Amino acid sequence: MLMSKERLLISALILCSVGLAHVTVVAQQRGAQPQPRVLKRQPSTFMPDRSLGERLQTVDAVVTARVLSRVGVRMVDLRDGIVRRNPEGVVPLESIPAPFTEYDVTVTEVFKAHPAVGFGTRPRIAHSGGVGQANGVTIDEETHVPQLIEGREYLFLLNFSHDVNEMQFSEYDVFDISQAKVVANARLREKRFGQELEGLSTQQALQNIRILLEKP
Numbered sequence: 001m002l003m004s005k006e007r008l009l010i011s012a013l014i015l016c017s018v019g020l021a022h023v024t025v026v027a028q029q030r031g032a033q034p035q036p037r038v039l040k041r042q043p044s045t046f047m048p049d050r051s052l053g054e055r056l057q058t059v060d061a062v063v064t065a066r067v068l069s070r071v072g073v074r075m076v077d078l079r080d081g082i083v084r085r086n087p088e089g090v091v092p093l094e095s096i097p098a099p100f101t102e103y104d105v106t107v108t109e110v111f112k113a114h115p116a117v118g119f120g121t122r123p124r125i126a127h128s129g130g131v132g133q134a135n136g137v138t139i140d141e142e143t144h145v146p147q148l149i150e151g152r153e154y155l156f157l158l159n160f161s162h163d164v165n166e167m168q169f170s171e172y173d174v175f176d177i178s179q180a181k182v183v184a185n186a187r188l189r190e191k192r193f194g195q196e197l198e199g200l201s202t203q204q205a206l207q208n209i210r211i212l213l214e215k216p
Contacts, residue, residue: 038138047172052193053212061114061158061167062209064177065105067148068122073099073130075139076164097134099141100126100164103148111209116160116167125158125167144171146185152178155197155206177202 056062077095102124110119117123129143148154155175161168175197176183182205188194197205
């Protein structure tokens with residue numbers, strides 16, 4: 001009789017354990033969330049090796065500005081320029097979601113004017129790249145632009161972008177002028193126009209830009 005009670009108790013414990021295990025597995029299955037898909041991209045950038053004078057002529061604006069804050073990453077639908085006809089006969093352009101990293105800045109001096117970046121204004125400027133989400137997919141696009149530091153002053157070569165509806169720059173368009181001498185990032189130091197300013201005193205570098213922009 002004692003053995004019978006022990007067997008009944010053991011059987012009950014086994015059934016209880018199996019039941020709990022089943023509940024745990026089901027709970028884990030129900031609680032498991034699908035991991036978001038990550039798409040890593042490398043930007044295809046090309047910059048001709050020009051002199052500083054030639055480079056200054058190709059951009060919409062040349063300004064110095066102090067960084068107020070890094071706003072974050074904004075996703076923008078870019079048009080890839082490929083026309084595809086659908087059954088209804090419409091020919092829309094395909095759109096590609098792309099991340100842009102944005103900064104708020106204060107313009108401290110204008111060397112080449114553009115309505116979007118006047119002296120004393122506080123525009124928002126951007127460069128391509130960063131990490132953002134679109135349609136459930138995390139897009140991680142490499143950017144070679146060093147993160148701008150709040151409170152520091154930079155020399156920017158800017159172009160107006162209709163994609164982001166604000167001024168845009170790349171790794172080839174920003175010099176750190178917060179110190180006594182101009183600092184160029186690694187990409188800039190590979191180009192002639194970067195080498196012309198790297199290491200100069202900030203005062204001399206800005207004077208050189210004034211002279212070059214005044215030339216016909």
